[in-house]
Amino acid sequence: MNDDDRETDGGSLAIRIEATAEEIESIRGQPELLELLATKKIKVEKALAELRYEQELEQLQIELLQLHRSIQRDGRRVAIVFEGRDTAGKSSTIRRFTQNLNPRTARVVALPKPTEVERGQWFFQRYVEQLPNPGEIVFFDRSWYNRAVVEPVMGFCTDKEYEIFMQQAPEFERMLYEDDLELIKLWFAISPQTQAQRFAARQTNPLKRWKLSTLDGQAQNQWDRYTHYIDAMFQRTHKDYSPWLIVNADRKKSARLEAIRHVLHTLHYEGKNATGACHAPDPAIIKPHEPKDS
Numbered sequence: 001m002n003d004d005d006r007e008t009d010g011g012s013l014a015i016r017i018e019a020t021a022e023e024i025e026s027i028r029g030q031p032e033l034l035e036l037l038a039t040k041k042i043k044v045e046k047a048l049a050e051l052r053y054e055q056e057l058e059q060l061q062i063e064l065l066q067l068h069r070s071i072q073r074d075g076r077r078v079a080i081v082f083e084g085r086d087t088a089g090k091s092s093t094i095r096r097f098t099q100n101l102n103p104r105t106a107r108v109v110a111l112p113k114p115t116e117v118e119r120g121q122w123f124f125q126r127y128v129e130q131l132p133n134p135g136e137i138v139f140f141d142r143s144w145y146n147r148a149v150v151e152p153v154m155g156f157c158t159d160k161e162y163e164i165f166m167q168q169a170p171e172f173e174r175m176l177y178e179d180d181l182e183l184i185k186l187w188f189a190i191s192p193q194t195q196a197q198r199f200a201a202r203q204t205n206p207l208k209r210w211k212l213s214t215l216d217g218q219a220q221n222q223w224d225r226y227t228h229y230i231d232a233m234f235q236r237t238h239k240d241y242s243p244w245l246i247v248n249a250d251r252k253k254s255a256r257l258e259a260i261r262h263v264l265h266t267l268h269y270e271g272k273n274a275t276g277a278c279h280a281p282d283p284a285i286i287k288p289h290e291p292k293d294s
Contacts, residue, residue, distance in 0.1 A: 059277035070269035075134035084188030087198035110141035173242040188249040
């Protein structure tokens with residue numbers, strides 16, 4: 001596991017320094033700080049990287065507040081879909097998006113498995129009920145795309161239900177687009193090695209153990225089957241009006257920063273880039289899905 005994953009759910013990696021008041025008072029600049037870190041056996045490069053991450057995240061979160069005010073003022077409707085394999089860092093990224101936003105108009109939707117009544121409804125119905133109202137931004141921690149990947153892999157839907165979904169999903173999203181709903185779809189991609197490491201971390205970290213489920217073992221055992229359905233999903237639901245963005249999430253912190261940057265770079269809002277943090281996202285970390293030649 002790399003240092004990027006060694007954090008609690010409540011926030012980023014904390015660097016703890018046991019220092020006396022006299023030692024702290026002796027710090028007059030960078031040389032004194034570096035000397036103190038060295039005496040406390042703190043890796044300077046790691047500490048500086050953490051500081052840069054926190055500073056950049058703060059700038060992006062300030063920009064998110066600007067975007068949110070624009071959405072509220074203009075009555076816009078914005079929905080961001082977070083999808084990906086288990087342990088890809090979707091929920092932790094959403095927390096960095098919403099950390100400082102007004103919860104009255106910035107909602108997180110993470111629906112449980114459907115009830116008996118919901119199973120008898122049109123599949124998209126319970127998601128339609130969660131779409132943003134004017135002035136809202138909604139973050140979907142998993143979405144209707146459960147039926148594109150998880151459900152067929154796990155046998156939670158029939159072949160007919162799957163095929164109907166794959167036909168209707170682009171039509172559903174076209175209707176959203178034509179109704180001026182702004183939709184962004186992010187897929188968080190990780191390697192099998194990274195996933196295995198993160199599952200292991202959940203087993204040993206009491207703060208993350210609640211994330212474990214009976215399906216976690218299937219994520220590794222059926223990796224190739226997941227890949228098959230993921231590829232089919234991209235091929236059939238990546239459209240000009242609702243494209244998929246692929247986020248390389250093997251390093252969580254980079255994935256978070258670039259996901260936020262992409263949203264800010266894509267959506268218009270007054271006062272954009274006041275912090276200077278909204279340059280184009282790094283294409284080595286986030287880029288549009290590239291359709292395969294047929």
